[in-house]
Amino acid sequence: MNESVILVVDDERAMCEMVQTALEIAGHKVITCLSADEALQRLKEVDIDAVLTDVRMPGTSGLELCQQISQLRPDVPVVVMTAFGSMELAVSAMRNGAYDFITKPVELQLLRMTVRRAVERRQMSQKIHLLETEAQHKEPLPELIGESEPMLMMYDQLRRVAPSDASILITGESGTGKEVVARCIHRLSTRAERPFVAVNCAALSESLLESELFGHEKGAFTDARTQRRGLFLEAEGGTLLLDEIGDMPIAMQVKLLRALEEGSLRPVGGDREIKFNVRVLAATHKDLESAVDEGTFRQDLFYRINVIQLHLPPLRARGTDVLRLANDQIQRFASRSGKNVTGIAAPAAQRLLAYRWPGNVRELRNVMERAVALTQHDTITIDDLPDKVRDHRGSEVFIGGDDPSELVPLEEIERRYVEHVLTAVDGNRTQAAKILGVDRKTLYRKLKAAEEEGE
Numbered sequence: 200m201n202e203s204v205i206l207v208v209d210d211e212r213a214m215c216e217m218v219q220t221a222l223e224i225a226g227h228k229v230i231t232c233l234s235a236d237e238a239l240q241r242l243k244e245v246d247i248d249a250v251l252t253d254v255r256m257p258g259t260s261g262l263e264l265c266q267q268i269s270q271l272r273p274d275v276p277v278v279v280m281t282a283f284g285s286m287e288l289a290v291s292a293m294r295n296g297a298y299d300f301i302t303k304p305v306e307l308q309l310l311r312m313t314v315r316r317a318v319e320r321r322q323m324s325q326k327i328h329l330l331e332t333e334a335q336h337k338e339p340l341p342e343l344i345g346e347s348e349p350m351l352m353m354y355d356q357l358r359r360v361a362p363s364d365a366s367i368l369i370t371g372e373s374g375t376g377k378e379v380v381a382r383c384i385h386r387l388s389t390r391a392e393r394p395f396v397a398v399n400c401a402a403l404s405e406s407l408l409e410s411e412l413f414g415h416e417k418g419a420f421t422d423a424r425t426q427r428r429g430l431f432l433e434a435e436g437g438t439l440l441l442d443e444i445g446d447m448p449i450a451m452q453v454k455l456l457r458a459l460e461e462g463s464l465r466p467v468g469g470d471r472e473i474k475f476n477v478r479v480l481a482a483t484h485k486d487l488e489s490a491v492d493e494g495t496f497r498q499d500l501f502y503r504i505n506v507i508q509l510h511l512p513p514l515r516a517r518g519t520d521v522l523r524l525a526n527d528q529i530q531r532f533a534s535r536s537g538k539n540v541t542g543i544a545a546p547a548a549q550r551l552l553a554y555r556w557p558g559n560v561r562e563l564r565n566v567m568e569r570a571v572a573l574t575q576h577d578t579i580t581i582d583d584l585p586d587k588v589r590d591h592r593g594s595e596v597f598i599g600g601d602d603p604s605e606l607v608p609l610e611e612i613e614r615r616y617v618e619h620v621l622t623a624v625d626g627n628r629t630q631a632a633k634i635l636g637v638d639r640k641t642l643y644r645k646l647k648a649a650e651e652e653g654e
């Protein structure tokens with residue numbers, strides 16, 4: 200049992216001291232309070248494992264204290280000390296949420312036993328809660344396919360951050376599923392019943408982007424024949440995803456930051472400020488920190504949107520998720536086209552695992568759509584795969600032939616081998632690091648370098 204903290208509440212100082220000594224001998228840490236109000240304050244400040252309280256006290260009574268703790272901190276067990284013979288008081292304390300009672304004069308052996316039981320109960324229920332939330336956090340999410348270790352870690356993080364209102368920056372290569380993740384955050388947030396709106400900041404010129412986001416008044420510019428509300432106001436109460444934020448023109452970045460800081464915007468051509476209540480998510484495949492260094496992305500905006508970062512691993516780091524995703528796509532495309540295709544033949548599966556997927560899940564989807572359309576079998580074969588996938592030799596060949604033009608640098612061999620090991624262990628980095636004989640930090644560094652190279 201870890202060292203536990205017991206809060207002892209009694210208006211008699213001598214009683215507090217006696218109980219304190221007895222419990223400290225038993226290895227507990229003890230905090231004493233002379234009133235219930237002081238105890239409630241301490242409960243807010245310190246992680247208390249159990250409370251031991253007198254019932255009759257001036258001001259807030261021990262019974263009221265039981266009631267308040269059972270509402271505010273139902274996880275903290277309360278043991279009441281009642282005078283010998285006042286059984287009714289003990290019963291009403293239990294009705295008010297007390298966990299147990301002991302009678303005064305306190306028998307020290309019994310006191311220690313009762314307190315130990317209360318502490319054990321709390322630690323047990325904490326453990327159960329932890330296990331329950333861990334299990335829940337690691338469960339896959341319905342929108343996302345993938346059970347590899349890096350994806351499970353991402354789901355865990357996503358579930359933790361979704362309910363808060365914080366800005367989240369979703370990073371990852373193109374086609375890794377950043378928009379799907381943004382929708383998922385919205386669904387798990389308190390804003391789920393309100394709109395989710397996404398805009399691609401790279402697709403619009405600066406002036407169009409401003410009117411797209413903030414709206415415009417009628418006649419604000421040549422084409423503005425009618426008034427437009429803009430996406431911020433369309434997303435009112437909900438979530439706005441600013442996709443490809445790394446490509447937002449710098450002048451627009453200034454206007455966006457101002458709007459985010461003030462929680463209000465001014466439509467193009469308008470002269471009034473309109474308040475909005477929108478959670479902003481941003482996504483990018485670019486390294487924004489480097490963009491800040493290069494002066495193409497404003498540092499103040501970076502800090503504003505990067506409160507929490509969720510990183511999506513590239514598909515090549517997700518082990519056998521490639522096959523899970525491929526099978527899902529096959530099912531979709533087969534049922535759409537009415538073809539009877541049910542899976543992937545083993546040699547084709549090997550090629551899918553070896554290929555680097557620079558376009559990630561989007562590229563895989565296109566490859567599977569084509570394969571389902573082409574195949575004349577009930578499983579996808581090597582012949583149904585495009586040349587780039589079929590001919591990719593990936594990690595099968597570590598050393599080329601004798602032809603010097605086929606030989607590759609040592610670094611490339613290392614990268615291929617790291618990927619090969621990661622695929623074999625289904626993306627489990629701890630296991631991969633063990634096999635490779637490096638610590639996890641070194642492995643992370645190597646993966647990051649490989650990821651940057653792949654971009």
Ligand SMILES: Nc1ncnc2c1ncn2[C@@H]1O[C@H](COP(=O)(O)OP(=O)(O)OP(=O)(O)O)[C@@H](O)[C@H]1O
Pocket residue numbers: 342343344345371372373374375376377378379380442482483484524560561564
């Ligand atoms: N884990 C996943 N499970 C199922 N489908 C996925 C997953 N990840 C991505 N997809 C699908 O892959 C396609 C690309 O995903 P998405 O548009 O979210 O990627 P992105 O990272 O936002 O790309 P870009 O950076 O180019 O905007 C979509 O059709 C999406 O539904």
